[in-house]
Every structure is written in structure tokens, then in C-alpha cells.
Amino acid sequence: MRSLSDITKIIIHCSDSEFGDVHLIDQWHKERGFRSCGYHYVITNGVITHGKSYNPDLDGIVQPGRQLREIGAHCKGHNTESIGICLIGRHAFTAKQLYQALPNLILTLGNIGLTADDVYGHRDFSSKPCPNIDTALLRLTLRSLP
Numbered sequence: 784m785r786s787l788s789d790i791t792k793i794i795i796h797c798s799d800s801e802f803g804d805v806h807l808i809d810q811w812h813k814e815r816g817f818r819s820c821g822y823h824y825v826i827t828n829g830v831i832t833h834g835k836s837y838n839p840d841l842d843g844i845v846q847p848g849r850q851l852r853e854i855g856a857h858c859k860g861h862n863t864e865s866i867g868i869c870l871i872g873r874h875a876f877t878a879k880q881l882y883q884a885l886p887n888l889i890l891t892l893g894n895i896g897l898t899a900d901d902v903y904g905h906r907d908f909s910s911k912p913c914p915n916i917d918t919a920l921l922r923l924t925l926r927s928l929p
């Protein structure tokens with residue numbers, strides 16, 4: 784466990800899958816030996832199950848994973864001071880995910896002193912391309928939204 788004041792970064796990931804939700808990621812991460820979903824939040828993209836068609840009602844839902852006081856398992860070397868948010872998707876994300884759910888979530892994290900300036904992508908700390916989004920552009924987008 785950690786103190787909320789230890790958290791200084793928000794790190795964005797993608798699931799590298801075209802479907803999924805926090806339950807599926809929980810399952811995947813347990814298979815990899817984690818105790819549970821390594822992220823603090825998962826944002827759905829409207830396709831929860833493989834092979835199902837897009838459902839707008841299931842798009843942009845923010846699902847809680849680990850408690851914020853629980854250290855995540857998502858970015859080697861940066862877990863103790865960060866929150867991990869996973870966007871379901873691979874290369875394309877929905878408008879609801881990027882322009883509604885994510886900015887709203889970042890706004891609520893203002894409660895613990897975090898802002899759009901504290902947002903990074905996994906790729907900023909790793910050689911992996913995750914989350915397959917230009918994170919400088921993402922920060923700019925998040926700052927420009929109300």
C-alpha cells in the first residue's frame with residue numbers, strides 16, 4: 784500500500800486487443816502471475832467479448848481495477864508513483880474513450896492533485912509502443928478539453 788500523495792504520474796496503456804474489459808484483463812494478468820488486474824482503471828471501447836459487434840452502451844465505461852492506494856503492475860520502474868489506465872483497443876480508440884471517459888477520469892483525479900500535465904504513455908518509459916498514441920498530442924488534447 785502507498786499514500787495517495789506518493790502518486791505523481793498517470794500512465795496510459797492500451798490493451799493491445801480489439802475487445803475486453805477489467806474482468807478479462809484481470810484474467811489475463813492472473814495468467815501472467817499478477818495478483819489481479821495491474822491497472823487502476825480500464826476504459827472500454829464498446830466490444831467486451833471477442834467476436835461481438837460494437838455496442839455504444841458499452842463504449843467509454845470507466846471500470847475500476849486496483850485501488851489507488853494499491854501499487855499497480857503496469858510500468859516497470861514506475862509503479863510506485865503512478866496510476867495505470869488501460870484503454871481497450873490496439874491502434875484505434877473511440878471518441879468516447881479519448882474525448883469523454885479519459886478526460887473525465889483525469890478531471891476526477893484532480894482530487895489527488897493530478898492534472899493533464901501528469902499524463903504519460905507507457906511508451907514514454909519503455910521501448911514498447913504502448914498505448915500506440917502520440918502522448919504529447921494526448922496531453923495537449925486533455926488540456927484543451929473542459
Ligand SMILES: [Zn+2]
Nearest residue numbers: 796797905913
Ligand atoms: Zn502498456
